Amino acid sequence: MDTVKQSDIREGVDRETVETVQSMAGKYKHGWETDIEMDYAPMGLNEDIVRLISTKNNEPEWMTDWRLAAYARWLQKQEPTWAMVEYPKIDFQSQYYYARPKSMEHKPKSLDEVDPKLLATYEKLGIPLKEQMILAGVEGAEAAPADGRESERKVAVDAVFDSVSVGTTFQKELQKAGVIFCSISEAIQNHPELVRKYLGSVVPQSDNFYATLNSAVFSDGSFVYVPPGVRCPMELSTYFRINAENTGQFERTLIIADKGSYVSYLEGCTAPQRDQAQLHAAVVEIIAEEDAEVKYSTVQNWYPGDENGKGGIYNFVTKRADCRGDRSKVMWTQVETGSAVTWKYPSCILRGNDSQGEFYSIAITNNWQQADTGTKMIHLGRNTRSRIVSKGISAGHAQNTYRGLVSMHPKAANSRNYTQCDSLLIGDTCGAHTVPYIEVKNNSSRVEHEATTSKVDDDQMFYCRSRGMDEEEAVALIVNGFCKDVLQALPMEFAMEAQQLVAISLEGSVG
Amino acid sequence: MALPQAKHDATEARLEGLTRLPGGAWLSAAQDAALGRFGAMGLPGRRDEYWRFTDPATLNAATAPSAALMTITDEAPIFGDIDRVRLVFVDGVFDAAASDDPDLAGVEIERLAEAGKTDIHWSRDVYGVLEARGQTPVRRPFAALNTAFAQDGVLIRVTGKAARPVHLVYLHESETSDAILHHCIKVEQGAELTVLENGPGAARFNKVMEVDIADGGAFHHIRAQGRDHERRAMTHVFARLGEESLFKSFTMTANGVLTRNEAVIEFTGDNASAHVAGAAMGDGDFHHDDTVFITHDAVNCESRQVFKKVLRNGATGVFQGKILVRPGAQKTDGYQMSQALLLDENAQFLAKPELEIHADDVACSHGSTSGAIDEEALFYLRARGVPRAEAIDMLTLAFLAEAIQEIGDEAIRDEIHTRLEAWLMRRRG
Numbered sequence: 001m002d003t004v005k006q007s008d009i010r011e012g013v014d015r016e017t018v019e020t021v022q023s024m025a026g027k028y029k030h031g032w033e034t035d036i037e038m039d040y041a042p043m044g045l046n047e048d049i050v051r052l053i054s055t056k057n058n059e060p061e062w063m064t065d066w067r068l069a070a071y072a073r074w075l076q077k078q079e080p081t082w083a084m085v086e087y088p089k090i091d092f093q094s095q096y097y098y099a100r101p102k103s104m105e106h107k108p109k110s111l112d113e114v115d116p117k118l119l120a121t122y123e124k125l126g127i128p129l130k131e132q133m134i135l136a137g138v139e140g141a142e143a144a145p146a147d148g149r150e151s152e153r154k155v156a157v158d159a160v161f162d163s164v165s166v167g168t169t170f171q172k173e174l175q176k177a178g179v180i181f182c183s184i185s186e187a188i189q190n191h192p193e194l195v196r197k198y199l200g201s202v203v204p205q206s207d208n209f210y211a212t213l214n215s216a217v218f219s220d221g222s223f224v225y226v227p228p229g230v231r232c233p234m235e236l237s238t239y240f241r242i243n244a245e246n247t248g249q250f251e252r253t254l255i256i257a258d259k260g261s262y263v264s265y266l267e268g269c270t271a272p273q274r275d276q277a278q279l280h281a282a283v284v285e286i287i288a289e290e291d292a293e294v295k296y297s298t299v300q301n302w303y304p305g306d307e308n309g310k311g312g313i314y315n316f317v318t319k320r321a322d323c324r325g326d327r328s329k330v331m332w333t334q335v336e337t338g339s340a341v342t343w344k345y346p347s348c349i350l351r352g353n354d355s356q357g358e359f360y361s362i363a364i365t366n367n368w369q370q371a372d373t374g375t376k377m378i379h380l381g382r383n384t385r386s387r388i389v390s391k392g393i394s395a396g397h398a399q400n401t402y403r404g405l406v407s408m409h410p411k412a413a414n415s416r417n418y419t420q421c422d423s424l425l426i427g428d429t430c431g432a433h434t435v436p437y438i439e440v441k442n443n444s445s446r447v448e449h450e451a452t453t454s455k456v457d458d459d460q461m462f463y464c465r466s467r468g469m470d471e472e473e474a475v476a477l478i479v480n481g482f483c484k485d486v487l488q489a490l491p492m493e494f495a496m497e498a499q500q501l502v503a504i505s506l507e508g509s510v511g
Numbered sequence: 512m513a514l515p516q517a518k519h520d521a522t523e524a525r526l527e528g529l530t531r532l533p534g535g536a537w538l539s540a541a542q543d544a545a546l547g548r549f550g551a552m553g554l555p556g557r558r559d560e561y562w563r564f565t566d567p568a569t570l571n572a573a574t575a576p577s578a579a580l581m582t583i584t585d586e587a588p589i590f591g592d593i594d595r596v597r598l599v600f601v602d603g604v605f606d607a608a609a610s611d612d613p614d615l616a617g618v619e620i621e622r623l624a625e626a627g628k629t630d631i632h633w634s635r636d637v638y639g640v641l642e643a644r645g646q647t648p649v650r651r652p653f654a655a656l657n658t659a660f661a662q663d664g665v666l667i668r669v670t671g672k673a674a675r676p677v678h679l680v681y682l683h684e685s686e687t688s689d690a691i692l693h694h695c696i697k698v699e700q701g702a703e704l705t706v707l708e709n710g711p712g713a714a715r716f717n718k719v720m721e722v723d724i725a726d727g728g729a730f731h732h733i734r735a736q737g738r739d740h741e742r743r744a745m746t747h748v749f750a751r752l753g754e755e756s757l758f759k760s761f762t763m764t765a766n767g768v769l770t771r772n773e774a775v776i777e778f779t780g781d782n783a784s785a786h787v788a789g790a791a792m793g794d795g796d797f798h799h800d801d802t803v804f805i806t807h808d809a810v811n812c813e814s815r816q817v818f819k820k821v822l823r824n825g826a827t828g829v830f831q832g833k834i835l836v837r838p839g840a841q842k843t844d845g846y847q848m849s850q851a852l853l854l855d856e857n858a859q860f861l862a863k864p865e866l867e868i869h870a871d872d873v874a875c876s877h878g879s880t881s882g883a884i885d886e887e888a889l890f891y892l893r894a895r896g897v898p899r900a901e902a903i904d905m906l907t908l909a910f911l912a913e914a915i916q917e918i919g920d921e922a923i924r925d926e927i928h929t930r931l932e933a934w935l936m937r938r939r940g
Contacts, residue, residue, distance in 0.1 A: 082560065084867075410856070410857075423866075423868070425868065425870075425871035425873075426871065427871060428838065428839070428841070428870055428871045428872070429838065430869075430871070431867070431868060431869040432866075432868050433865070433866060433867040433868060434864075434865060434866040434877070435863070435865050436862075436863065436864060436865070436879070437861075437862075437863050438860070438861065438862040438863070438864075438879055438881065439859070439860075439861045439862075440851065440853065440859060440860045440861070440881040441859040442853075442856055442859075443853030443854065443855055443856050443858055443882070443883040444856070444883055445881075445882070446880075446881070446882040446883075447879070447880060447881045447882065448878075448879075448880045449862075449864065449877075449878060449879040449880070450876070450877075450878050451864075451866060451876060451877050451878075452874075452875070452876040453866055453868045453873060453874075453875040453876070454873070454874055454875075455871050455872055455873075
């Protein structure tokens with residue numbers, strides 16, 4: 001546990017901060033495993049596996065063909081090497097691409113029929129799959145509803161266990177509002193017209209190496225459709241759990257917010273503690289039509305590997321939103337604390353005039369974790385706006401990179417971008433890097449980029465100390481402030497979990 | 512690793528027609544090594560990370576695209592009023608008649624073409640050495656090509672504080688010239704030198720300057736890349752800084768269809784300081800690229816990058832700057848600013864300001880902004896009776912001022928300022 005040696009810690013960084021950062025890797029809370037009988041597809045990847053996954057999901061022919069086309073393209077592609085991450089070469093043939101709990105062979109008709117072991121798994125993770133239950137951690141919110149919201153905040157959950165969705169809560173209530181929220185495999189069955197229209201329209205089948213792999217072998221994920229003018233009556237959430245060994249998880253999420261609609265979507269994920277690294281390659285596509293707004297929040301807490309860098313999840317994710325309609329808005333918020341390797345760039349294509357994209361990120365890496373994450377804001381429409389706030393905290397031997405693109409196309413007149421990337425280093429064996437790409441092709445747009453890398457600022461320390469705070473309090477306040485911009489952007493359900501995870505928010509010690 | 516066939520062929524074609532400068536033992540060895548490096552890297556392409564914003568096609572071409580000559584009659588030669596030692600190269604060929612006698616106390620000046628013939632020379636510790644160090648982690652094939660095929664250059668060893676600057680003048684008199692020059696400058700302990708440079712050099716000009724600064728040494732570099740429109744320039748400055756040394760470089764670029772200025776700076780001694788700055792003004796098919804890589808491998812060093820570009824009429828400005836702080840390079844103070852002023856709709860600015868930091872007790876920051884002229888400031892000036900065109904020039908000059916401020920010598924700073932002002936006026940008509 002002594003990866004950040006006491007001697008390496010600079011003066012001024014509070015012990016508690018350091019300890020909590022350390023504890024995150026050492027005491028991974030969700031590292032247990034559910035003992036459950038599984039159905040695997042044979043190990044390895046070939047055309048038959050792709051067909052098998054498609055058959056298991058009872059997919060129509062067009063879907064099978066779509067997957068096969070992706071697989072053919074994947075064979076041509078090279079694994080990308082430009083990210084500032086290093087990991088042993090992945091053997092794509094020694095993985096399982098499909099794993100399903102035996103009990104899920106016949107889809108249960110309701111949550112009551114779901115294997116109790118599965119329900120217990122989610123219970124243990126603090127994800128209630130019983131309707132009417134309120135997410136753990138927000139009891140306080142129930143007692144004192146802030147800003148006049150409903151006292152019972154409901155969250156509909158789609159729970160994905162290895163390759164399949166085990167159940168989706170509140171479906172009926174959502175149906176009343178016209179919102180479709182189900183697993184993507186169900187959507188392919190029940191709403192093929194929507195899936196066919198939108199799948200791959202934001203992240204094309206052969207977008208990049210991992211997205212292409214996902215297009216070929218994705219097994220489940222969530223599907224959301226919010227009809228015109230509807231404000232989704234509750235938060236939607238997906239909880240991903242990797243359980244089986246040597247199994248990659250490839251989920252696909254498709255969110256469509258039709259004209260004038262609103263939806264807030266939360267994503268959480270955990271995995272058992274294992275010595276073998278596991279692969280997770282997801283694709284998320286968001287479509288925002290005219291005046292629609294989508295909030296997408298992630299608390300990524302995959303198993304990060306142990307303190308010697310053994311095991312952990314390789315998290316290679318492609319997330320992209322297309323703000324197709326005028327005045328549409330997409331907001332990405334992410335708290336990245338887990339995974340051994342993260343490669344993730346949630347992006348916005350700001351196609352509609354006056355559309356907006358926002359990206360708030362906290363990425364914490366400790367021990368031997370590596371994160372290369374950021375965003376792309378592609379301004380195509382007039383008067384489009386984007387805002388990027390990224391906070392990277394690096395400790396131990398970790399490497400943390402912000403990589404982003406802001407592109408103003410010639411026709412994106414009067415557009416604005418503001419980017420801020422801050423990095424905080426704890427200990428002298430870690431690294432923090434910033435790789436922004438800025439492309440401005442018209443003069444009426446304004447682009448501002450700022451980045452800083454520092455330890456806890458001396459001036460701020462002095463300011464606080466001169467007002468009578470002791471050192472510990474001062475550091476607590478400053479480090480807390482470092483992440484606050486992003487924490488505030490999270491929905492309440494996640495803000496709680498995120499604060500615990502970030503654990504750098506030291507409210508308690510400030511008293 | 513073998514190059515792909517197409518790249519291999521293009522690389523071979525590029526080498527055809529190039530001849531090595533006949534040299535003694537040290538130069539031949541350096542040339543051999545550089546040719547090996549170049550052969551392994553091959554020519555760059557648009558898919559190379561460091562060439563994504565700038566198309567190297569005309570630099571890769573086996574023959575230099577021709578460039579019309581520009582005769583300037585409406586202004587006196589730059590740095591004309593400064594007491595200096597003037598050395599003239601015409602299309603890459605040394606012009607002894609036009610040059611001053613290189614007689615400067617504390618400074619030895621030799622020509623590469625001459626000194627290269629000897630078997631032992633101090634510059635063997637510099638020539639191609641700093642260039643080779645600068646090849647990782649980013650490849651710079653044109654610098655290796657230069658080391659292998661440079662036709663001439665100056666080798667300057669500074670042992671005291673030079674009383675006058677050395678002024679390198681690069682004239683362009685042939686429309687198809689393809690010049691390769693390579694300079695080495697060794698600033699010994701506590702010594703100090705200022706080098707001035709100006710002129711287009713050739714239709715296509717590949718220039719490398721290696722500067723090795725010993726402890727306590729200081730080197731100032733001021734360069735004016737002039738008004739020639741059609742010229743192409745690919746330049747590299749490689750600098751290695753010893754303890755408590757100082758390196759300052761400023762470049763003004765007023766035109767040119769392609770300019771790529773790379774600065775590769777490495778701190779090897781503690782408490783040193785490096786400032787790199789640039790002011791560029793471009794119009795039409797102007798393409799200007801500043802690529803800077805600063806490696807901090809010592810404690811308590813300061814680096815500062817300030818790059819300003821004024822672009823109009825389809826002009827493109829590129830900035831790729833990187834600060835790399837190696838493990839243990841504590842107390843590093845790194846600052847990097849790149850800004851573009853886009854005077855009309857067609858101009859574009861492409862930037863990649865990077866930080867890579869492996870030490871915790873550092874203060875590194877970078878900023879990059881891009882936008883049109885501030886309408887409020889313009890309104891303020893107009894309301895006080897300043898005509899629009901003049902007001903825009905005033906604001907443009909103010910925008911460039913931060914970069915010009917990086918020049919330490921007051922007389923030179925004023926000279927640069929006056930030039931920029933005159934150029935703006937002339938453009939106004």
